[in-house]
Amino acid sequence: MSRPVTVGVDGSPGGVAAAEWAARESALRGVPLRIVYAEQRPGAATIRHSNPEARRRWAEELLTEAVEAVRQEHPSLEIETRHLSGEPAEVLAHEAAEAALLVLGSRGLGGVRGFLLGSVGMATISVTERPVVLVRAPGRLDAPNRAALAAPSRAVVVGVDLDRFFGPLLDFAFGEAAVRGEQVLALHGWSIPPVVRDASALVRAEREMGPDIARRLTEGLRPWRQKFPSVDLVERPCVGGPAQLLLHAAEGADLVVVGRRVRRGSLGTHIGSVTHAVIHHCAAPVAVIAHE
Structure with missing residues (x-):
């Protein structure tokens, strides 16, 4: 079975740009696209205030929106979604091990030339040996x-x-x-x-x-x-x-x-x-x- 192109999304503009880039890459390679949302487990200080059902609905909506956005340009692309729980960098690195490559978004710095990769992106790069592609969000x-x-x-x-x-x-x-x-x-x-x-x-x-x-x-x-x-x-x-x-x-x-x-x-x-x-x-x- 062909390794999929896997993309991590988090609801940010960078995640949307990453999903669009990953979809084009999947189409070029002729392999499935896997869209992953890694939900960090609530810590002890916040778990009593967390609402698991609300978090689940938000994650499902996020993944559905990502699929719908990709389908507009790639209607015949095979797409799989995964809602996983754990430390995002570790979850994404585990998913990357099964993938042809992992795609992540980056946050823009507005008018400053440059962008921030972010702690999750840097940590993910550090713990996976699969290719990781970083895609900048549209911005100024x-x-x-x-x-x-x-x-x-x-x-x-x-x-x-x-x-x-x-x-x-x-x-x-x-x-x-x-x-x-x-x-x-x-x-x-x-x-x-x-x-x-x-x-x-x-x-x-x-x-x-x-x-x-x-x-x-x-x-x-x-x-x-x-x-x-x-x-x-x-x-x-x-x-x-x-x-x-x-x-x-x-x-x-x-x-x-x-x-x-x-x-x-x-x-x-x-x-x-x-x-x-x-x-x-x-x-x-x-x-x-x-x-x-």
């Missing part, structure tokens, strides 16, 4: 982002760190591009040695180092170019910080793919500075892929 955007969203580039953007294993990120990015009929934009940000101080030395260093870095990027991407011959691949090694390069390239992109390291020891999960910046400041949907 600055002029550059409005223009970008109005004219999507039809690209899947992925950051490549040549010093670490990036296979899972590329597997996901190329797979998404293949089902969407889009190109992959593979970015690698690199830095000039700090000893270079004047402009002429900077240009010389970039001229000397650039070809070798471009060659390494091409060689690293060769297996995916061969595995996905129908996907148009654009390689872009650039001088600059990876986070800023990704955020710039993401304007108008359909999807941005970043990674997080899985740690088996007592230190727990690791969400690096680049991924942290992208998931909190990118207007495009962001896929977070766990890797060793």
Whole structure:
């Protein structure tokens, strides 16, 4: 049986945007959509004031509204709903284990460029090794982002760190591009040695180092170019910080793919500075892929 695309909803605009994105993804993949509402159990201080029947009715209405909204664009899509109880991050991570990917919404910050992932979203990412896609709720955007969203580039953007294993990120990015009929934009940000101080030395260093870095990027991407011959691949090694390069390239992109390291020891999960910046400041949907 095909793994479904699972989306968590909570009644927020971000949840609605996530459900719509997840429905499109389900249709593209030809798999069912599973809509989940995770209800946190009332604590000891609040349980006497809680009304289980009212909470149940509200959850059922929420799920019904989500299904009805999705049905408008995807009338033939197979949809399942689940109303579950427990810590939301743990419930969603458990559901993600059965899914092709998990989709969550993010809260906008109004006029500030950027958005909050929220504690549930961050905790869920930390405890699941399945791909998690974060979708920003519609809201007020600055002029550059409005223009970008109005004219999507039809690209899947992925950051490549040549010093670490990036296979899972590329597997996901190329797979998404293949089902969407889009190109992959593979970015690698690199830095000039700090000893270079004047402009002429900077240009010389970039001229000397650039070809070798471009060659390494091409060689690293060769297996995916061969595995996905129908996907148009654009390689872009650039001088600059990876986070800023990704955020710039993401304007108008359909999807941005970043990674997080899985740690088996007592230190727990690791969400690096680049991924942290992208998931909190990118207007495009962001896929977070766990890797060793």
